[in-house]
Amino acid sequence: MAEVVQSTDNCENSATSRSCWGDYSIDTDYYSEVPETNVTREYWLVAENAVLAPDGVKRQMMVWNGTFPGPLIEANWGDNVIVHVTNGLQDNGTTIHWHGLRQFRNNEMDVIVNTGVPGTTQCPIPPGETMTYRWRATQYGSTWYHSHWSLQFSEGLYGPLIIHGPATADYDVDLGPVFISDWYHQTAFTTWAQGERQPIGSFVQSDTGLINGRNKWDAFTGEYEVFEFEQGKKYLLRIIAVQTDSWMRFAIDGHTLTVIATDLVPIRPFKTSSLNIAPGQRYDVVVEANAAEDNYWMRSIYQTQCSNVGNANPDSIKAIVRYKNAVELDPISSAGDLPESCEDESADNLIPHLERDVGIAGDTTQLSIQFYRGTDRKNFFQWTVGTVPLVADWSNPTNMLIQSNDFDFPAGANIHDLNQDGEWAYYILQDGTGFGLSHPFHLHGHDFSILGTGNGTYDGFTAALNVNNPPRRDTATMPGGGWLAIAFKADNPG
Structure with a gap:
């Protein structure tokens, strides 16, 4: 259990001291200390x-x-x-x-x-x-x-x-959340049912995408979200990827992103012109308003090569960054040459500020991730983890069985028992779909450390895994046709 400690407000969090937080700071081990x-x-x-x-x-x-x-x-x-x-x-x-x-x-x-x-x-x-x-x-x-x-x-x-809380870089203004997503003009339930009736291998593409729940469908329909900048100030943007399908590349024309956190983990700041973001991932970025006082496109570009679903308007998911004294017009700025990718940001950039090495594995599991698609009549969708599909009993949840000391779990619960509280668990997620499509994975109840990732089949060579302060987050990508190795400390029973 995290230790509860008293705060005495010794250090004010301000535009020039974002690393401070009362009696705590960005250096506080938040795994063991929590302000009261x-x-x-x-x-x-x-x-x-x-x-x-x-x-x-x-x-x-x-x-x-x-x-x-x-x-x-x-x-x-x-x-x-x-x-x-x-x-x-x-x-x-x-x-x-x-x-x-x-x-x-x-x-x-x-x-x-x-x-x-x-x-x-x-x-x-x-x-x-x-x-x-x-x-x-x-x-x-x-x-x-x-x-x-x-x-x-x-x-x-x-x-x-x-x-x-504290941050690894200073900023003047917190602009709050920036949601990026794809978007369908019909309901998700209708889309799913329609997808099942499509010819094998054919899917229903999304129509467009949204930034903070807004976009323009055409010249006369809808509105862009507008973010106001004042020249010389630094702004915190909290990018939250909530798309149903594929990856999004986020960028602001003419501006550099200083990335300071990934998911809920503060990192050593690094600069980039764009970020490739999987569903469920988050990035905190600081953007300095150092361009001419004008209007600029904020972009969330649907990565078409990462999906066999597709998007009808992959380059039209936009919002406006408008400088304080700029005329209220749509931008004419250019995105430049942005790459298309289905990969997470490089592990070399995602270095946690609070260093934490990974311990020796008490349990190592290799799981084949498979996706079954198609019958002789229609599309059919079924994910399996370790060859077992999850079948959830909504009226009798797994934790209810545990509470009643019933450990005779049904096969569909797909239980993996970690017996030793506090030991490190290693998981090797191997793409066994045969389709070569990347896929994000999210873990509840823990941050996990990313030990490594690669193409092809994992060969069990553990020396290739990084246990020295590797990237930590709660959502990461298994590359299509490849593998993802993660580890977490099994200290949160459930």
């Missing part, structure tokens, strides 16, 4: 059906509190957070997942089970019912909350989650 703020922040969320037009085209959606994206949930490092979630949907159950939050020891059944996975940690919340989630902000940074029930997040059931 004695503050509880309480929120109320209602999942609702709605008809909205994010890019000017109306469609049926599911949203939180009638807004898209959902309302901001924010706290300071060390705060306690209570969120009351009411299911106001017409037909579906729902849940909510706090993406990337460790919720340390919160999976035990003597407290509210609140990681939001139906069939694993809880039953879905029925229509008309309310569930209360409680957690402690033991980490800090940028993330999101979203429904974990079926395809609901693709319908709009997501919102920003910001935990304020």
Whole structure:
């Protein structure tokens, strides 16, 4: 359990001292120390059906509190957070997942089970019912909350989650979340059903994409999101990738991104002109307003080579960066030559500020990730991990079985038992699909260390794995036709 320590506000967090945080700093080991703020922040969320037009085209959606994206949930490092979630949907159950939050020891059944996975940690919340989630902000940074029930997040059931804390670089203004996503003009449930009826190997492409839930479908329909810059100031942007499919390349014409955090892990700052971002990943970046006072495109470019689904307008997902004294016109700026890739950013750049080496493996598992597609009549979709497809029993979640001391798990629960609390677990994820498509993986309850990644079949040569302060995050990419090696300390039972 993380140690609770008292803050004496010895160091003010300001535009010139973002590494400070009261009696703590960017150097504090947040795995073992947490500020005691004695503050509880309480929120109320209602999942609702709605008809909205994010890019000017109306469609049926599911949203939180009638807004898209959902309302901001924010706290300071060390705060306690209570969120009351009411299911106001017409037909579906729902849940909510706090993406990337460790919720340390919160999976035990003597407290509210609140990681939001139906069939694993809880039953879905029925229509008309309310569930209360409680957690402690033991980490800090940028993330999101979203429904974990079926395809609901693709319908709009997501919102920003910001935990304020220290940073590895200074900035003047926190501009808040920047959501990037693909977007369909029909519902996700309709798209899925239509995809199953398509000829084998044929899929329904997305129509466009959104930045902070907005875009223009054509010259007369929709609106761009606008970010205002003042020359000479530095701005923090919290980029949150929530696309259903493929990778997005994020860039601002004529500006450099200084990257200071990946997922909820502060890193040594590095500079780049663009970032390639997988679904579920987040990057905190500082952008200096050092260009001429004009209008510039902010871009989220759909990476077409990473998907056999596709997007009808991969280069038209844009927002506007407008300098304070600029005329209000659409930009005419150019993106330049941006690469297309299905890979995460280089591990050489993602160096955690708080150094943490990986211990000797107490358990090593190699899993073949497979995706079955197609029958003789229609498309058919089924993922398997270690050859076993997950079959969730929403009325009898896995944690409920554990609570009742029933360890005779059904095969469909796909349980892997880590017996030794506190030991390091290594996982080698091997692409066994045969399609050569990259895929992101996200782990609940832990950050994981990225030991290595490569093409072809992993040969078991452990010397090739990096255990010396490797990149840490909660979402990483297994390359198409290749492998991804991760490790985490098994210290959060659930």
